Amino acid sequence: MGSVSIRNVHKSYGALPILHGVSVDIADGEFVILVGPSGCGKSTLLRMLAGLEAITGGEVLIDGQVVNTKPPKERDIAMVFQSYALYPHMTVEANMGFSLKLSRAPKAEIKSRVAVAAKSLGLEPYLQRYPKHLSGGQRQRVAMGRAIVRDPAVFLFDEPLSNLDAKLRVQMRSEIKQNHQRLRTTTVYVTHDQIEAMTMADRIVVMNAGRIEQIGTPLELYDRPANMFVAGFIGSPAMNFLAGNLQQSEFSASDGSKIALPDVGNINVDKITLGVRPEHFRIDLKGLPAEVITIEPTGAETQVMMRFCGHDVVGVFRERIDVAAGQTIRVSLDREKLHLFDTKTGKRIGG
């Protein structure tokens, strides 16, 4: 068990800065997900925690101790790689027990600890197989087993599910979460998939271009995104943005349509952007007109791409809507659930 503190950490490759001062505090037992688009520095940050990447500036503490210059093996961490990085010439059992073997643990202890981990992951029938004889999901489990056997202070996951097919990914997501609930080991998990982040994390760290955009629980990020980047990144389909102006406490869209705003106090900028989650559109005969562009019924809900207030937006409706492309429907917005952003800075306006 261990806490992790990342204090104003910088990283540059030569003159090229990758991370511009990142700070995160992770409590003991917490499941934290670093999420962001490719190249945002999330994997680099994880590798710095692991000790695979040198730290240019700032401090990394694990369990209260500065580990900046410590090699990986002295950090009491275990890591699951995107490629799984299983040793191809070792059996599943040898793969899982490798770290214990290196630490000169007695053979009987290695065997029993591997057996316990294998049992919890359903790997018992495969202990004598080689990685090449396993499926993607089984390899993934072995990689997790290798981490679990060590009983480390912190688990690090580097996009562990991106090589799996969609169905298996959902299943492994739940398995990883269950393992965390059982073991309660501090976990730092990197992914570019916001759905993984939303479904698994205790807290999410949203990163972009080497900076942290926002840290919070999944629903905090969803309900109160700090800026347009987080608002657009979290949630699927993504939040719709309507650019416009503020006119007498009403939102005036670029095509002149007026939308009533929630009470957010004084707004002292002109150009604002209205953020609307797709599910906050309502079919309303008294609402504003929207021309249907495409309609995608998924059974449980209906996604409608439509032209609304001069923008192409996506609406998600629980009910089944019987319209065709080209027709006009009338929709209103859930006023209390609108998000306001300063168009220039992208920052959230109001509470």
Add this chain to the structure above:
Amino acid sequence: MVRQSTGLVFVLPALIVLAMLIAYPLAYTGLLSVSDQQGNFVGARNFATVLAARATPQAFWNTVYFVGASIVFQVILGTAGAILLNQNFTGRAIVRSITIIPWVVPGIVAATTWAWMFHTEFGIINYMMTAPGLIEAPIGWLTNRDTVMPVLIAINVWKMFPFVTVMVLAGLQSIPNDLYEAARIDGANFWEEVWHIMLPQVRSVITAVTLLLVIWGLNSITIIYAITRGGPANRTLITPIQIFRLAFDAVQFNQAAALSVLFFAVAIVIVFFYVRLVQSPSGGAR
């Protein structure tokens, strides 16, 4: 049926060339080995003669010694060199290039150069060892019966270890970086990485290279022939040189052919067992 004959036409040129270059000499050697110099059939007499010669068993054991010792050091030194050259250090590209030189230098040039360096009176090696007093008197490296074979093995190792290095280095470079990182996270130090990650991953390369070295070793003539011609007193006479001398010094082509056939048989057996050993079921997954 038309298709089959078309295929045959396409491979025919290659088959003819192969037949002329390989099958014909092989068959002709077989024919020579059972004939006398006038071309009369003499059965196994040539075989009896060469097997009775005193030099034959000596050459055989010399060959085993020369090839065996060479391969052991070539593989160890070559693999160590590959691991070293796979590390990050400044000037690595230059060192890598320099390492290949012994292998690129023509064998006859290398042999002649080394022969001069090991020369008893004028050689630089004796000069460098006597000047600071490492040895009292110059050593007759190539004339002393105890030093000549180790010296030749050393030269052969020097000549061929870069080949092992190049091959093993290529193998090492194909190991995904993730494996090293996983091993480091699992707590491996450098030597444990070498033992548990690098060597198992290049095992198949080392195996293949060893087989090549065995075959080349069994056929090597250049270095020994250029330096000692098998002397002194047959101490460095290996079978290929015995065959060469029998044929071209003693002009006993029929006996040379008989010895070649015997040597060919032994070589086939060695290679056969080696391949069997390498492809044994336990090697499948490792």
